[in-house]
Amino acid sequence: MKCITVTRTIDAFEVVQNAILRLTVDNFSQGKSREQLIDEHKRLDNFCDKKKYVVHNINKQENLTLNFQLRISISNLKVNNVPTGRFLLCRVISKFVKLFALLALVEDPEGNVERLALYNWTKEAFKVVFSNEAFGTMISNTLGDSCAEELTTCVTRKLFEEPYYCPEVYQLYNGLNLSRNEKNEIIRKNSIHIELIIQALMHNGVGLNYDKFNLKTKITGSGLWTLPSFLNHACIDENVYNFFLGDLLFIRTNRPISKGEELIINYRDATFSYEERLSYLKYMNIDCQCRMCKLERSESQEIKLRMAQLLKAYHESIFPKVSKSHRVEPSHIKELEYIIAELRSLRKEHPDLGFNTIELSNTLAFAYLGIGNSKKALSILKEVYDLYKTVRESEIRIIILDIIIINSKLKLFEEAKKWEFARQVWSELCRVMHEHVIKRPALGNLENVLLGNGP
Ligand SMILES: [Zn+2]
Ligand SMILES: [Zn+2]
Missing domain, CATH: 2.170.270 (Beta-clip-like)
Incomplete structure (x- = not known):
């Protein structure tokens, strides 16, 4: 749902997130009753992210002694006052709701109830x-x-x-x-x-x-x-x-x-x-x-020039042929493989820094897919994944997605699922996915498969 106003398009999701953020950030000392807070918390449930989340055990602080004299009650917490050395004892009295933060209600032994929001780090x-x-x-x-x-x-x-x-x-x-x-x-x-x-x-x-x-x-x-x-x-x-x-x-x-x-x-x-x-x-x-x-500072002028030539050849002559035509000719595939090999050899001392070949390898994989060799396409993409996963996170997400797409096309749903840890970055993935589906209309029912509507 979207509301168009004169100056901006407001996404409903954004409105909810912002409203809830204000709820959790703005006024935590508003003295609401236990019942009010519980009611409010239940209402949040409609908007929450339904996936399962695990709260990992935080490292135990071995030498921390909880001297009860140092206990502080919720009612003594004040904005802009960090009670260093004190501790808060409370129990969780609601279920956790995951929005951008994990939200829950806590109650201290005096019966004070407060909303707890867990973030990684915000400023x-x-x-x-x-x-x-x-x-x-x-x-x-x-x-x-x-x-x-x-x-x-x-x-x-x-x-x-x-x-x-x-x-x-x-x-x-x-x-x-x-x-x-x-x-x-x-x-x-x-x-x-x-x-x-x-x-x-x-x-x-x-x-x-x-x-x-x-x-x-x-x-x-x-x-x-x-x-x-x-x-x-x-x-x-x-x-x-x-x-x-x-x-x-x-x-x-x-x-x-x-x-x-x-x-x-x-x-x-x-x-x-x-x-x-x-x-x-x-x-x-x-x-x-x-x-x-x-x-890059250490690379000679010749290497730089050669690299630029190869990339130019790819963009100007190979890419238009391979991406637009329905039937990819084997000679184009050969040329593309040559360019990738040349580019990689220029940085062979630093294999993971040869990531200017990612786009080319991706094109190559889809060229193989175009001629019906999906095995080769998958092995190219997996190689790219292995080589550059630690240095080019955003491009690698697209590669993962391509691997899922091809596996799904081949009906290898179990294999596709293995790559689905990319689900962690779900919204990102959806965005990339839409770009992809638009760019490559031939690739069918991916969305259904990913959304779990598949077989
Ligand atoms: Zn730098
Ligand atoms: Zn390009």
Whole structure:
């Protein structure tokens, strides 16, 4: 269900999520009765995600002694007051409802009932400007820029009103040739230093988008979150990613993180060429030392040229022939295989960094499928999966989907199911799936199979 208004398309899902987020984030000390809370909680059930979730046991804290003198009651919890060293004893009195958070009601021994929301990690914005609020702008293509400008104005205004926030912003930028003493002086006085604000925002402002939730909203924006600003960048091998919901920034890991390991995020991934990344990273004052940048810096001019030639040959001569024609000729397949082998050999020392061949291999797989050799198609895709699964997560999701599609076409439903751990990223998958079904109309009943309506 969608409601069209003048400035935006609101997705019903988004409305529900936002409403529930407000319910859980805004007012937890509103003194509602046990019955009221239980009623409310039951109503949430209609909107919840019905899949089964498991709450894993959190590492036991061995030396934690629960001294009952240190117990705190729900009624003593206060906003902006972290009762360090105290503990809360409560029991869960409702079932868990999974929305973006896991929600449940808890009750302490005094009978106080409160709503508990479990998130991985969230951080409210220092300041956010949404595109529909940016002064004088309507939704347009250039709104990213106007939001960033507006954000600078809004942050400056906030600092005029609440100067004690100055250090939080000023810590985010160390350029400007200010000596330590000068900077300390600015911070001590909480004085408005426009240049420092502009630079802090230029380097740390984040563009909002709601793609991760597949929200149809045209709203974008720009925001500042101070703590996540400290995450460093790498073009590949990042271990966290972010996404947004309203003005909340979520950070999630994309693989297990060992104790003491630095959290690394990706602001410009390696789908951008080295030159494109470099100009962006230079602007952000980032001197990237990731494996990809190191490799690309070390590659000779000849290698770069050869790579560009091969990719050009693929895009201009092979791809149009292989993708458009109904009957793929064996000679085209040969040519494509040659190009892929050549490209891989140019990076043979770093096999997992040869991911500029993913798209080509995918085309190759579908060319084989076109001539009826689905076994070969599957083996090509599985090879791609094995080679690049750790470095190119988003493209690999498409590969997984292709594997599921082909297996389903072959009626190998058990095998297809094995690849369905991609279900974890369900909404993403649906989005990609729709793109795919549109691009490759021949591939039939996938949706039914995936949605469990299949055999
Ligand atoms: Zn890099
Ligand atoms: Zn292409």
